[in-house]
Amino acid sequence: MGILITLLALEVLALAFFMDTFLKMKYPHDSLITALSGILFYYFLIDLLMRFQLQELPTLKVQPYLHLRVKKNTLIRYLSFASLMSFFNVWPFILFTPFLLKVVRVEQGLGIAALFFVSIIALSIFNNYLSLYIKRKSSLNGWVSVAFAVTLGLLMAGDFAWHIISFRTPSIWFFGHLNTMPILVLIPLALAVIMYTVNFYYLKGNLYLEEMGSRKVSYKSSTEYPILDKLGPVGDLIGNELKLIFRNKRSRSALIMTVMFLLYGLLFYTNKVYSDGWKVFCGQFMTGVFIINYGQFMYGWQASHFDGILVSKMRFTDFVRAKFYLFTGISTIAFILTLPYAYFGWHIIAVHFAMYLWNIGIGTTIVLFFANRNNKRIDLSKGAAFNWEGVGATQLLVGFPLMIAPYIVYGPLAWLKHPDIALIILGGIGVFFVLMRPAVIKFLEKDFNQRRYTIAEGFRNK
């Protein structure tokens, strides 16, 4: 998550600071403020959707206090305010403040900019409690979440597909009139307060952990992967790791992220603005995001049973070999899934292939080298979205060589007009490291044996 968050943060910052430019491009005929006003309600609609998908219910936080002499109201207030400590509530600050200061303050004065600001924050808070309320409701009754999703879907379809409603009109009306009718700011404020109160009383009536948690009891069956049996103990280890990924929330989201990143190419390849250098970036990400995103926390995923691993008969070489196979397998699948990008030209596939080789050769090696230096435990049961647990200096250190190294080769050669030679070199280095794996594994084993006590001790610290 570390690298991805940094990347995402940079993108959001760029969006925030150049929002006026983007808006001008999209709506050349409107004034800047009207253009922004028009998109705000859409923003909140998407915000609601994202929150519903990703925001965590801060429920278990109260468990240690439930039996103590603390008033229920205090606990609920604590829960309610704790839920505000979410990345989703920081976003609007970062996203809109530059624009408000750059444009609204200049054109309509600081007072109106402040009204914009308050309205945006109030609507964020409204969304915050609305999504939590619906999430809590739906953990009791699954149909609630279906109904909610359908409603949101209908709203969007009603706007974009059927054109029977428009969010743009009320959005422009509301934010457009803030300057003549400042009193309007009370509407979002009232909405926020009402939603907070609804949430408050709902929690008060339902403060039972077993009902609030989203624990569903279903029969868990044993799974086997017959193909992996042929690989002996290494196959067993890969099987276990796959189960780890599928059966735990946080690792599952790392995998889902991998799938989502496969769409990254659409962002760049559909737009002629981006040069060939971006293909390297896209290729590296799309075929290697799993290595980066999952690998950077190794072996923290297995922290909770690391002692068991150490005393077991498993050999470390098998342990590492399993990781290499896993990375290679998933990267290969990712590469195959990116083949349709050939639609944008076969050259893209050549770039992807070079970066795929680079990833399975160098990416895996770097990630596992740093895994020996990582002693931060990961709690598998928590979601991945904006979860900073397990993120430390190591993750940033992994990030740099992983992300930058290809450009050290590619940059100068592309500048000398030989980008294809750069690709051949990158792919070649990748293949070289794949062939060198036995030596790499030996090195990693020696390195691990020096550090295993530190790693195991770190993993024991909850």
Added chain:
Amino acid sequence: MIEIKDLKKVYAGVIVVDVPHLEIRKGESIGLVGNNGAGKTTLFRMMLDLIRPERGEVLSNGDNVAQSEKWKDYTASYLDEGFLIDYLTPEEYFYFIGGLAQQSHVQVDSFLATFSDFFNGEILKRGKYIRDLSKGNQCKVGVAACLLQNPELLMLDEPFANIDPSTQIRLKNMIKDLNKSRGMTTLVSSHDLNHVTDVCDRILLMEKGKIIKDIATNSSTLAELEQYFAVGSTSTTSVTEE
């Protein structure tokens, strides 16, 4: 089988384990007792090469456990839930552990069949991951996984703490039986003095990292231990003098 030489572990300036010499012979059944913080688990962890001692070494069949990995072939241990892969079902876990010891699924199944009493219908085919089992049932999984490996040396840290009385009695009988019939060396720590004096023929009493008593169990051992723990650690000297 095990020889500990001059073993010492210090955390933040406090000596947690300090064992100048200890020898455990093959086939012995040893109970480790001592109040919280006496260093029992730390000693176990050092014997399993999970933490690095400040000084000294643990030899298992003559090899230093920190250098050779041979001990893993005949040692099975369960200290806490950190030894279990908790997102697997118990069956998957047993097959995995069995696989590491080159056992086929069929062999594992036939072994598990002998555990139906011990499991009491709460472990196998329940459709739960290990993480969804109670602590007591997790302990059963851990102990069974140990015995599945057919070890020569078995190490259990407070195995009686979370399991129900019936299982406690079954576990005691199992340990005694394996010790007698197969000569399995066992090392069990416990806070339950009754159990430990019942199962073990040699008791080590730890206090502040030191082994202050090393006694062969006889009819008066339980009373002796009870006396030590009843008055607490302040009067150690008087107990040792007896």
